[in-house]
Amino acid sequence: MMNYIKISAACSLLSLAAGCADFLEEDLKSSLAPDNTYTSTLGFEVGSAGLYAIARSEYNTWGESGAFMHNGACAYEVLQISTDICRMGTVRDGSLVPFAELTLNPSTLFVGSYWNWAYNLIASANELLIYSEKNKNWDYPTDKQLYQAEARFFRAYAYRTLVYLYGDVPWVETIQTPFLLSFTRTPKAEVLGHIIDDLEFAKTYLPEDPDAVKEGKLTTWAARHLLSEMYLFRGADGDYRLAEENALDVIGSGHYSLVKARYGKHLDEAGDYFSDMFLENNQNRSAGNTESIWVMQFQYNTVGGGTNSDDWTRRAWNPQYFNIDGFALADSLGGRGLAQIRPLKWWIGVKGTNATTAGEVEGYPEIKEEGIFEEGDIRNSEYSIKRNWYYNNPLTPNKLKQKCPITDDTWDQAQLFPALKKFFFGKEENLQLTGSYKDRTKFRLAETYLLLAEAYLRQNMPDKAADAVNEVRRRARVSDVDAADMDMDFLLDERIRELYGEESRRFTLVRTGTLIDRVKTYNPEARDRIKDFHVLWPIPQAIRDANRDVEFPQNPGYDE
Structure with missing residues (x-):
């Protein structure tokens, strides 16, 4: 995934509808366009690389290479601030203050940035899907389903962010021509159903052998890992069992194992096997990392690698x-x-x-x-x-x-x-x-075990939850936990111990329904400010203003 070309049509449908003049100005990077790109397997590989590029811009800041998270601090920070893990530093960046002080409103910068980033990724995925149905020139009969699987994974990945942050959001699966100005908010449960459908498709058609794909490329195991999380989030009848099954599929695949011995490019340096996973050049399977399921590629001084603004x-x-x-x-x-x-x-x-x-x-x-x-x-x-x-x-x-x-x-x-x-x-x-040019592990096996434990807890099986957590704890060289001590608070603490800084902590607390209680208990900066309505962010005002043909309701607590 080292060389990529970003497809020019990767633009948010809803953002386009806003009619912002500078956003609508065309910036022709090359002669590539969907009609002359999506005409062969090679063209779809170009489009696929564009999806990976947009996905990794989630961690961008000042907008090099046309990223959508720009002109502020690292957007990632607002998914950590005002949780149970951290507080704002003394550098009171104006883009972070509303999230630390819980004064965010529909015009707050990152409220719009995450919306625009997600719908840009969705629009690009939809475009690839539409053209994949038109194209007849494939190198192999399986190519069509492979690229559709990647596109549907990324569409699901983008909607994951949207439902965590905004709740009910428009489900869009086509290119609107002319621009639609009458979007409605699709209920969160319905959107989660679409996410799960996309991931089930991706699970079926993405490659199975992680050693047979390029570094950074998706496999069925990444889809199954994310499916486990999404089934937990939806929580409908039978979903916790399905979350369990998908996590067990990854754990039992034979492709992954928890890192328990030193490896990689820094063996001559002092360290241990846990910290080895986070040293530069140690994230991918080629370095000996048996735990990483999906790794975003940001290599230093490499064509197609990271820029100085890509990961802050x-x-x-x-x-x-x-x-x-x-x-x-x-x-x-x-x-x-x-x-x-x-x-x-x-x-x-x-x-x-x-x-x-x-x-x-x-x-x-x-x-x-x-x-x-x-x-x-x-x-x-x-x-x-x-x-x-x-x-x-x-x-x-x-x-x-x-x-x-x-x-x-x-x-x-x-x-x-x-x-x-x-x-x-x-x-x-x-x-x-x-910035950091170090590859970023998005999914790794330790988290899969913790998702499995969450699925067992939801099914009132604390003994099995303890077994799953103990796999991670034994690797960490600490004592086992038993069923009597195994509850959601313990699991959330264990996720901090294992995944501090890696996970989007806000997502975890929203999914488990613990955001308000954990913040009130552990965060002295936000404990007296956080209200029930802060579980969701406001809908960006620019989107509501643009949707002029139909009323677009605001989330409670943010009405102006």
């Missing part, structure tokens, strides 16, 4: 250590971070600091040195969470190599706190890099 999650989580006298920018310290979000102390703990350990806010849970980790948990090792910081600037020799303590002040000022090394990235030749 490194800058989101990494502290501004370089603003402390005695520190200099270093790739070994994660590069140049902004700490636009900071981990909450209740789960990450304050080990190795002299920060306050309890009673920070009245009623706030006790904060332990290890946070929610047991002693010896490999996911809490120094190779995964950096807690010990040493001055590294030779221009301050009186401090060089001495330990710099993490304090309440350094944490509150976003200069030094326990940092998630999953997102460390730096290049010695360019320490000012803002």
Whole structure:
């Protein structure tokens, strides 16, 4: 998936309907157009690559290569802020403040960005599907269904974001000509049904052998992993059993196993097998990663690879250590971070600091040195969470190599706190890099086990849920949990331990119906601000204004 050409017609139907002049201006990148591209298998490969490119722009920020998440901070951050895992940093980026302070409204930047990104991906997928029915020039008889399966996966993936964030949204499966100005909101349950239908198709026709496809390409196992999540989200009769079956299909496929031994391109460096999964060049199967199910490709200095704006999650989580006298920018310290979000102390703990350990806010849970980790948990090792910081600037020799303590002040000022090394990235030749060019694992087997545990909990099988969670915990070198302790709160804590920063935490809490309670319990910044209606975002005002032929209802709580 290294070389891609973005199809020019990848444009949101609903955004187009808004009639925004600059959005409608054509920017012809080449002579490619659907009519002269979708005429052979090669043309559909070009279109497929465009879908992967739009999907990965989910993590973009300033809009290089025409991304849709642009002109603000990393949009990913707003799916973490005002949850139970982090709070906003001291850099009060205007695009993040409404989500941290829960003052978002229908005109808030990222409220529109996620809508536009999703419908751009949907429009491109629909276009490929339409032309696939017209084309008769295939290299192999299976090509048509293969590209349809990829398109339907990406359509489902985009709608997944829409139903999590907005609830009822228009289901669109064709290109509207002329532009439709009378869209209606399709009920969420119906949209979830369409998502599941798309993923069932993708499951059937995507390749089975992950070693027989190019790195980054989808397989049936990615579709089954996402199907498990979507069946859990819908929660209709029989859905939890279907979620269980799809997760078990992935686990029992014989293609994947939890990483339990060191591997990859950094074996000569200190580390452990859990942290190996997050080092540069260690995400793909070719490097020896047996756990990754779907990996977005962002390689550094590679044609078709990432740009400096493609993935800013490194800058989101990494502290501004370089603003402390005695520190200099270093790739070994994660590069140049902004700490636009900071981990909450209740789960990450304050080990190795002299920060306050309890009673920070009245009623706030006790904060332990290890946070929610047991002693010896490999996911809490120094190779995964950096807690010990040493001055590294030779221009301050009186401090060089001495330990710099993490304090309440350094944490509150976003200069030094326990940092998630999953997102460390730096290049010695360019320490000012803002983005991360490291491939990004979207689905991995540990999460499949945790989805299986969720399915068992929903079926009132805490013993089997404990068994699934224990597979992940044993890999982490911690004690087993038994059925008596296995409930949704424990599972949500386990997802933090295993997937901190990887998952879209808002999605997890919305799916499990725990967003309000968990925020009120664990987030001192948002606990007194969050209301029941914040489970959903508002519908972008530009969309409602454009849909002038039919009333387009706003979500409760956001009426102007």
